[in-house]
Amino acid sequence: MKETVIDAHNLSKIYDEKTIPVYALNNVHLHIQRGEFTAIKGPSGSGKTTLLNMIGGLDNPSGGFVEINDTNITALKGNRLIDFRLNNIGFVFQSYNLIPVLTAKENIEFIMLLQNRPKEEREKRVAELLKQIGMEDKVDKRPVELSGGQQQRVAVARALAPKPQFILADEPTANLDSIAAENLLDVMLKLNKEENITFVFSTHDQRVINRARRVITLEDGKIVADTAPTKIEHLLYEK
Amino acid sequence: MSVLTKIARRNIWRSKKRSLIIMIAVSIGLWAGIFMIAFYNGMIEQRINSAITSELSHIQLHHAMFRKEYEIKYELPEGKKMLEMISNDPDIKASAGRIIIKGMIASASGSNGITINGVMPKEEHLLTKLPDKIIEGKYFDNHQTNEILISKKISKKLKINLNKKAIVTFQDKEGNLASIAFRVCGIYKTINGPYDDANVFVKINAIDSLAGIPNSLNEIAILLQSNSTLDNNQKKLQQNFPNIEIKNWKEIAPELGLTVSVGNQMAYILMGIILLALAFGIINTMMMSVLERTWEIGMLLALGMNKFKIFVMIVLETIFLILIGCPLGLLLALTTIVVTNHRGIDFSKYTEVYSSFGYKSVIYPSLTMGQFGIIMLLVVFTALFSAIFPAIRALKINPAESLKK
Numbered sequence: 001m002k003e004t005v006i007d008a009h010n011l012s013k014i015y016d017e018k019t020i021p022v023y024a025l026n027n028v029h030l031h032i033q034r035g036e037f038t039a040i041k042g043p044s045g046s047g048k049t050t051l052l053n054m055i056g057g058l059d060n061p062s063g064g065f066v067e068i069n070d071t072n073i074t075a076l077k078g079n080r081l082i083d084f085r086l087n088n089i090g091f092v093f094q095s096y097n098l099i100p101v102l103t104a105k106e107n108i109e110f111i112m113l114l115q116n117r118p119k120e121e122r123e124k125r126v127a128e129l130l131k132q133i134g135m136e137d138k139v140d141k142r143p144v145e146l147s148g149g150q151q152q153r154v155a156v157a158r159a160l161a162p163k164p165q166f167i168l169a170d171e172p173t174a175n176l177d178s179i180a181a182e183n184l185l186d187v188m189l190k191l192n193k194e195e196n197i198t199f200v201f202s203t204h205d206q207r208v209i210n211r212a213r214r215v216i217t218l219e220d221g222k223i224v225a226d227t228a229p230t231k232i233e234h235l236l237y238e239k
Numbered sequence: 240m241s242v243l244t245k246i247a248r249r250n251i252w253r254s255k256k257r258s259l260i261i262m263i264a265v266s267i268g269l270w271a272g273i274f275m276i277a278f279y280n281g282m283i284e285q286r287i288n289s290a291i292t293s294e295l296s297h298i299q300l301h302h303a304m305f306r307k308e309y310e311i312k313y314e315l316p317e318g319k320k321m322l323e324m325i326s327n328d329p330d331i332k333a334s335a336g337r338i339i340i341k342g343m344i345a346s347a348s349g350s351n352g353i354t355i356n357g358v359m360p361k362e363e364h365l366l367t368k369l370p371d372k373i374i375e376g377k378y379f380d381n382h383q384t385n386e387i388l389i390s391k392k393i394s395k396k397l398k399i400n401l402n403k404k405a406i407v408t409f410q411d412k413e414g415n416l417a418s419i420a421f422r423v424c425g426i427y428k429t430i431n432g433p434y435d436d437a438n439v440f441v442k443i444n445a446i447d448s449l450a451g452i453p454n455s456l457n458e459i460a461i462l463l464q465s466n467s468t469l470d471n472n473q474k475k476l477q478q479n480f481p482n483i484e485i486k487n488w489k490e491i492a493p494e495l496g497l498t499v500s501v502g503n504q505m506a507y508i509l510m511g512i513i514l515l516a517l518a519f520g521i522i523n524t525m526m527m528s529v530l531e532r533t534w535e536i537g538m539l540l541a542l543g544m545n546k547f548k549i550f551v552m553i554v555l556e557t558i559f560l561i562l563i564g565c566p567l568g569l570l571l572a573l574t575t576i577v578v579t580n581h582r583g584i585d586f587s588k589y590t591e592v593y594s595s596f597g598y599k600s601v602i603y604p605s606l607t608m609g610q611f612g613i614i615m616l617l618v619v620f621t622a623l624f625s626a627i628f629p630a631i632r633a634l635k636i637n638p639a640e641s642l643k644k
Contacts, residue, residue: 049643058541059639079545086543093538093642100535101249106242113242114543158542170642 005166005198006032006055010064013050013221024050025061026221032166035196037189039203039212047221048202049170055200056089056168057081069165086114090159090167090197095175097155098143104150105130105139108157115162129157132194133187149180153187160191166198173205185211243548247555251563254528258560261524265564266571268517272510273572273614277604278584279506283499284605285430287488290495293367293429295488296334296460297469298476303484305457306491309341311450312412318456321480325461330472332464335362336456338443342409344389346397351436353393355407357443357450366462369427369440376401376425384445387421390435391428399423407439412451419449430600510614514621521621525557525629536633537641550630557626565618579604 008030015022025047032038040048053059055066057073065074068088076084085091090111098107105126112122130136133153143151152172159167169188173181185208192199201208209215217225251258291297300321302313315321315336322336338357343350360379363369369388370378379386387405399405401423408418421441429435447453463472469487476485489496529536536549544552583601 053639053642056541058642079547082540082543082545085541086545089543091538091541093541097538099246099539101246101253106245110242111542114548 003034004031005034005036005069006030006200007067007070008051008055008064009067011051011054011061011066012063013047013054013059014062023221025054027064028218028221028223030055030216030223032198032200034165034198035192036214037192037199037212038214038216039201039209040216040218041203041209042218044204046218048218050221051218052168052170052200052202056091057085086111087162088165090162090164092152092155092159092167092169092172094171095148098151098158100143103140103142104135104146104154107143107154108161110158111162117162125161126157129161132191133157147180149176149183152176152180152184156184156188156191160195160197163195164197166200169199169201171203171205172201173203173208178207181205181207243552244555247552248559250528250552250556251559257524257528261521261560262564262567264520265517265561266568268513269565269568269614269618270571270575272513273569273606273611274575274604275509275513276506276610276614277572277576277580277606278602279502280606280610281580281602281604283502285602286498287495289430290492291466291488292462293372294431294434295491295495296366297463297466298461298473298485298487299491300459300461300476300480301457301484301486303482305339306484306486309339311338311340311410311452311457314412314452314455314457315459315483316455318459319454321483322456322459324479325459325476328472330464330468331461333362333365333462335359335366335460336443337363337458337460338447338450338452338455339457340409340446340450342407344393344397344439345406345408346399346403348398349396351393351397353407354438355409355446356438356440357446358440359443363440366460372427372429373425374428376423378425379442380424383422383424384442385419385421386424386442386445388425388427388440389423390438391426392432392435393439394423394426401426405439407441409450411449417449419446421445507613507617510617514617518621518625521557521561521625522628525553525560525625526632528556529553529629529633533636533641536636537638540636540638541642546634549633553630553633554623554626557629558622561618561622561625573606576604576606 008028011025011028011030013024015024028047028051030051040051042048050059054061057066057076061074065072067073068084071084073081073084099110102110108126108129109122112125130139133156135150135153135157138146138150143154146154156167156169156172173184176184188199189211191197201212203209215225215227216223300315302315304310305313318336322334325331326334336359340355340357342353342355344353345351358369364378373388374391379388387407389399389405394400397405403423404420405423406418406420408416411417427435427440447455461472463469473485473487539549540546580603583603586600586602589600
């Protein structure tokens with residue numbers, strides 16, 4: 001039996017409610033199971049980032065609610081919500097993902113430090129992830145000394161380090177060239193398979209869409225399609 | 240906590256130029272503030288030392304009514320015996336008896352209201368080092384009686400030169416007018432202009448009989464070995480001479496005590512103004528730093544760094560910024576104080592101005608440990624005060640909004 005990790009019920013986000021209401025999200029229902037590799041696509045302004053922000057507890061919906069493993073995160077406020085994010089959700093942003101004054105190793109370790117995990121556990125996990133993302137030789141490099149692709153791989157490793165319930169990635173390949181984007185996707189797919197981590201992306205990038213197990217299409221704040229890519233597309237793009 | 244310290248410490252050097260400007264501003268501000276307090280201290284200390292050693296001494300003994308009416312009839316009939324007893328006390332460095340009379344000095348050119356100080360030459364020498372202040376002529380001669388020491392100011396005003404005669408007029412014990420002609424044996428000058436305007440010195444035995452109080456005294460002045468024994472010695476004297484008014488220098492010249500407390504307050508207020516100006520500079524810099532990093536702080540909040548930790552991180556960053564500037568400022572200030580305390584700062588060009596307020600024209604800045612401690616507390620308070628506003632601003636950042644940018 002599959003386990004539901006993300007359960008979004010009737011999610012709406014309305015801007016300028018009192019004047020001319022603009023629906024960023026309009027009555028969205030979404031259920032994501034553990035281990036899914038899901039892409040949310042759609043044109044600019046379709047509500048992809050808004051949906052991700054709601055799922056991640058970064059923004060409050062105007063209507064509806066989000067449950068993560070049966071916890072209604074829409075009802076959580078302040079530091080309780082921040083602590084929930086810390087212990088359950090991993091984030092990968094589009095760019096400038098890392099803390100500029102920390103090294104690659106320190107960035108990966110950062111969330112575990114906030115969680116007060118023991119030093120041995122942190123070091124073991126960081127070493128494991130550095131190996132998985134193929135960056136053992138860049139341990140002491142600061143973000144400014146890394147390429148965009150390397151920075152995103154460190155960001156994925158940081159998100160994965162505390163073994164969260166799922167990872168939300170907002171257009172993670174948007175600023176990467178095709179090789180770096182492919183490398184990043186390889187790393188994420190590998191981690192998805194090996195650690196059964198749930199990934200949810202928002203993306204415009206056809207390469208990401210093609211390699212996703214499930215593709216959700218948003219238009220004008222509504223889900224207009226929710227499909228898996230064809231077997232032929234998988235065979236073409238998945239390595 | 241260590242990760243917050245690490246981030247805060249490294250964040251300082253992200254904008255090197257901006258951080259250096261703040262550190263230099265803190266250093267200069269601290270240097271200026273501390274040095275100003277030390278300079279003020281030096282001035283006050285000199286004024287007090289000068290007042291004690293040249294004018295007031297530590298303790299004075301009078302008839303209970305004398306200081307209220309300044310009449311010669313309020314004498315200390317047993318004054319000389321008392322003086323003998325007092326001078327044997329090991330806590331007492333020097334003591335002397337005086338006759339103090341309000342009167343007038345006149346020359347062919349005019350007259351001036353004065354205080355006539357009838358002094359014991361030998362004892363007065365030890366007590367106030369009066370001979371050291373003579374700039375023309377000499378101190379009292381053992382064999383001459385009617386000699387007078389006048390100040391340079393009176394000499395100029397009344398056009399009385401050395402060896403010339405001056406007529407001193409006063410009321411005796413019975414209220415009759417008495418006049419004596421004195422020959423000017425010396426002209427003195429102290430650092431206190433107003434004092435010079437109003438004081439002349441004659442030998443006590445040249446005036447006591449005419450004043451109607453032969454072998455008596457109006458005043459006994461005592462210089463202690465140390466100011467720290469002031470209260471004890473005052474109490475001891477009061478026990479020995481219960482009917483005599485015994486006052487210490489702060490009671491005799493309350494304006495001096497006031498100078499000390501007002502001086503301290505002024506110095507701390509000025510230090511506070513300097514630190515407040517610095518605080519606003521630091522707040523401005525840190526606000527800029529926080530606003531430039533809205534995205535980054537939003538990301539930290541999104542990742543799960545709670546608001547308390549964000550607050551602590553910004554506070555630490557501000558405190559580090561200030562504390563790095565502190566050692567340089569302190570070093571500069573202490574070096575300047577040590578050097579100037581040794582050499583003095585010469586304001587000879589403005590001698591007249593300083594003298595009119597009773598100050599020397601060479602100032603020796605100094606700083607007490609207590610003042611140093613208070614300054615450090617003020618700096619810590621400034622650091623915390625400057626840190627709070629940027630940290631509160633950082634807490635208002637909304638992660639979803641900031642990540643859109």
